[in-house]
Amino acid sequence: MLEWDYTVLISLTLILAGQDVADIMKWLDIYRLVENGMNFLDAWSHIDINTIRKNETLQFFDNKIRIIYSLLGSVNIQRNDESTTLGNDDFFILSNATRYELSQMKGKVYYFALDYFRGNMSEVEYIFQGDSVNKVKGSDFEVSQSLKQLLLFKATGSTLSNSRLYEEYFSLISILESYYSAEIKFKNKKNGRIKIEDLKIYIDNYFDRDLTLTNLAQKMFVSEQYLSKLFKEEVGIGISEYIIRKRLEKVRSFLTETELSITDIAFSAGFSNINSFNRLFKKYQGLTPSDYRSETKKNVVISSKPNQQVEDDFSDVKEFIENDLKESKSSIIQISTANASPYHHDKLMINLGAAEDLLHRSYIKTVKPISQYAEFRYGRVWGLISQSILTEHDGFFDFAKVDEVLQAILDLGLKPFIELGIKGKVIHGANRKIIKQSLLSLPNQSMENLLNRYSILVEHCIEKFGYDEVTNWIFEVWKPNKMVLGAVDQLSLGQFDYKGKTIDITSNEGYLSFFTFIYQRIKGILPGVKIGGCGLSVGIEGRETDDLLASWAKNGVGPDFLSLYVFPMDIVKERTLHNSDFYISPDSDYLIRTVKNVKDYLKQIDWERPIFITEFNVTISGRDIINDTSFKGAYILKNTLPIIDQVDLLGYWQLSDFSSTAIDVANDEIFGGSGIITKSGIPKPAFYAFDFLSSLGSEVLYLSDGLIVTRDKQKIQVLAYHYCHLNSQYYYVDEKVFDKNNIGDMFEQDGISKFEIILTELTSDKPYQMRKRKMGVGNGAILGEANLFSSTSNYRSDEVDYLIHRCLPTLSRDSFKAGPEGLRVRFELQPHDMIFIEISQ
Known part of the structure; x- marks a missing residue:
């Protein structure tokens, strides 16, 4: 009261x-x-800065915010199996109760401990985490500048006013709260396993509070019996046992490092009864607390504060910090419009689907309106040689369906990219379940008859569409994977009769013969057309990939291009979990690394070829809610922008959810299909990623992770995104527990990304117009709009039209005047946001 x-x-x-x-x-x-204990008369009582001079082990048990900062030099920070090396101007935020090993110390490295005043146990708690190495943010610069300023104040000494020091202190706390704090939420709708992960984090940070099974169960909206059972199943020990072990970690540390009384230490760790504490301590340690203190005092190992054998002197860095702060006032990116390099719009391809999909009027009706926005050069299709499409009767061929499919591609403003292998249509669901399959059918398994089909197909296309037109098309020959054919029980599809022998095109030797036959047959008719293969699933086929490429390099007939399928599947997780699924790799740069590895190997065997990525996506599943999220937009930009100059063609899997539709989702509009639009044409964030890419100019002025600036005639284009990868809950929890209501729990939430750009050559007195389009969780993304509209995913045609007009980027336009240094552009992005800014006069 x-x-x-x-x-x-x-x-x-x-x-x-x-x-x-x-x-x-x-x-x-x-x-x-x-x-709560803040002393406004002495700011330094809440800020502790120490120099780290040697290798140390750090572990602390309080609510301070602790940061390692490398001003000039480097330090390695080891935590469990994770290692991070800080260089000049890098920082690392330490987590409570976690043990860190600091080593390989060089130069000026400092340890900051900041008091942080938080409230009592509430529905939402925060922990601080992050660094400037593993997950770079725009706000990293602000943190390092603030730490540098505090160091300068420390070096300045008594001449500094208390108010100025508090101003910097609160400014740093505000930045950390905004961009480096993570909420520990206990949502009622969360899956049980996710809640246990959250609960462990909560206990690790607040074990010194009055934690009981009762209040923890209430906090998590579950019964005590259920929580106790679930926690033991997931962690291996009971909740009480887990809390006791965490409390004893702090006790052992304080007994070793401090001269506090045993009673005070016990109470500070959360023990409320000294007698029960003494019994528990002896049970776990085999010694009384006083005996333990006596023994360990002989050999101190762990410290919660860096060893201060020498009094700190900051004067030697004072001049350096003063000069550095003068030179870098803010995290501004200065971009000159005089420096430009080409940006290649013509390298994008979209997978349209199996040939049979393009015969449906509803498919063409929904995809045609969007073709004017996202500009792709090629549209890829497969299954064109199937008996169901290219029908043969007594030696005569019916080309009606073939013509309809190819004309549909051309009507979309695309060049046909035709896959000539035996690829059929397969829709994957969860746990590798095949929901639907339409296998490619042939009149027989005669290689000569198959080659004749290819010849007749190409000759007909030339007659129908013209020699010059077809020369600009691309043909690909897929090498079927034995595992894939086995999954659909069709291994015989890979066996062909040729001159009395059987050729198995799933083998390296058989495929190379198969490709050579097709290559020579088509080139004899159309010498200028590109023919390549073989749809390598890099990372899945392993050593077999290298063996095939090495053999192909020695083969007399090589491809005009090498095609790759890149789906970042986590093979390790698939093999370690009982119900294997298509798990996404934790490597957020999987595509970039894959391309680099392939190009390095081709260079090693002296067989460099143009690289076509004909299929890429974050998952192969057509029933994964991640396909509908805002994450996919940022994912596409993160993977497309840095790779576009490293490959010759980049093909996304795939255009419409229509190609993923089957009886199980016949009445659903949103079901985790792999398209960039739904089956009725509602655009997803993935669609707007390609729309934004298509709107970029022809010359690149600046490119970095998260930002590209281009120029086209009299306009400047700025495209930025905030990418957040999957978090630990995804990797430790079954994928199927996530739905459109809790999908956000799958991803890292690392605060807001801030951008400030100066276009140095834009100095005209005349105002500049900035037109901004922003897409993200709160800016027109389909899941958010659909949830606001209805709890179901079954919509009438007028409701589909409504959502098509709702699922749009937010749009704004403003006028700005340039300053003497140029035109300044500022904006902020939440996780998964994308923004496209067009600047003109």
């Missing part, structure tokens, strides 16, 4: 004094800080 009475008294006093509500709230915040 006392705190409430004083709060009311302060509020009434300020109201009578004429203060507005905002000012009253500020004063109340200050009052609460004082009540």
Whole structure:
């Protein structure tokens, strides 16, 4: 009651004094800080800075924010099996109760401990995490500048005012709260396993509180019996046991490092009864607390504060910091419009689907309106030589369906990219379940008859569409994987009769013969056309990939291009879990690394070829909710922008959810299909990623992770995104537990990305127009709009039209004047956001 009475008294006093509500709230915040122990007369009592001079082990047990900062030099930080090396101007935020090994110390490295005043146990708690090495953010610069400023204040000494120091202190705390804090949420709708991960994090940070099974169960919206059972199943020990072990970690540390009384240490760790504490300690350690202290004092190992054998002296870095702060006032990216390199719009391809899909009017009707926005050069199709498409009767061929499919591709403004192998249509669901399959059918398994079909197909295309037109098309020959054919029980599809012998095209030798036959047959008719293969699933086929490429390099007939399928599947997780699924790799740069590895190997065997990525996506599944999220937009930009100059063609899997539709989702519009639009044409964030890419200019002025700036005639284009990869909950929880209501729990949430750009040559007095389109969780993304509209995914045609017009990027336009340094552009992005800005006069 006392705190409430004083709060009311302060509020009434300020109201009578004429203060507005905002000012009253500020004063109340200050009052609460004082009540919680903040000393406004001495700012340094809340800021501790020490020099790290040697290898150390750090572990702490309090609510301070602790940061390792490398000003000039380097340090390696080891945590469990993870290692991070800080270089110049890097920082690392330490987690509570976690043991860190600091080694390989060089130069000026510092340890900051900042008091942080948090409230009591509430529905949402925060932990601080992050660094400037593993996950780079725009705000990293602000943190390093603030740490540098505090170091300068420390070196300045008594000449600094208390208010100025507090200003910097609160500024740093504000940045850390905004961009480096993670919420520990206990949502009622979360899956049980996810809740246990959250609970462990919560206990690790707040084990010194009055934690009981009762209040933890209430916090998690479950019964005590259920929580106790689930926790033991997931962790291996009970909740009480887990809490005791965490508390004893702190006790052991404090007994070794401090001179505090055993009673004070026990209470600070969360033990409320000294007698039960003594019994527990002896049970776990085999010694009484006093005996343990005596023994371990002889050999101190762990410290929660760096060893201070030498008094800290910051004067030697004072001049360097002063000069550095003068040179870098903010995290501004200065871009000159004079420096430009070409940007290649013509390297994008979209997978349209199996040939049979393009025969459906509903498919063509829904995809045609969007073709004017996302500009692709090629549209890939397969199954064109199937008996169901290219029908043969007594030696005569019916080309009606073939013509319809190819004309549909051309009507979309695309060049046909035709896969000539025996690839059929397979829709994958969860746990590798095949939901639907339409296998490629042939009149027989005669290689000569198959080659004749190819010849007749190409000759007909030339007659129908013209020699010059077909020369600009691309043909690909897929090498079927024995595992894939075995999964659909069709191994015989890979066996062909040729001159009395059987050729198995799933083998390296058989495929090379198969490709050579097709290559020579088509080139004899159309010498200028590109023919390549073989759809290598890099990372899945392993050593077989290298063996095939090495053999192909020695073969007399090589491909005009090498085609790759890149789906970042986590093979390790698939092999370690009982119900294997298509798990996504934790490597957020999987595509980039894959291309680099292939190109390096081709160079090694002296057989360099153009690289076509004919299929890429984050998952092969057509029933994964991740396909509908805002994550996919940022994923496409992150993987397309840095790779576009490293490959000759980049093909996304795939255009429409129509190609993933089967009886199980016949009535659903949103079901995790792999398209960039739904089956009825509602655009997803993935669609707008390609729309934004297509809107870029022809010259690149600046390119980095998260940002590209281009120029086209009199306009400047800025495209930025905030990519957040999958988090630990995805890798430790079954994928199927996530749905459109809790999908956000799958991803890292690393705060807001801030951007500030100066276009140095734009200095005209005339105002510049900035047109901004923004797509993300709160900016037109399909899942958010669909959830607002209805709890179901079954829509009438007028409701589909409504959502098509709702699922749009937010649009704004403003006028700005340039300063003497150029035109300044500022914006912020939430996780998974994308923004496209067009600047003109």
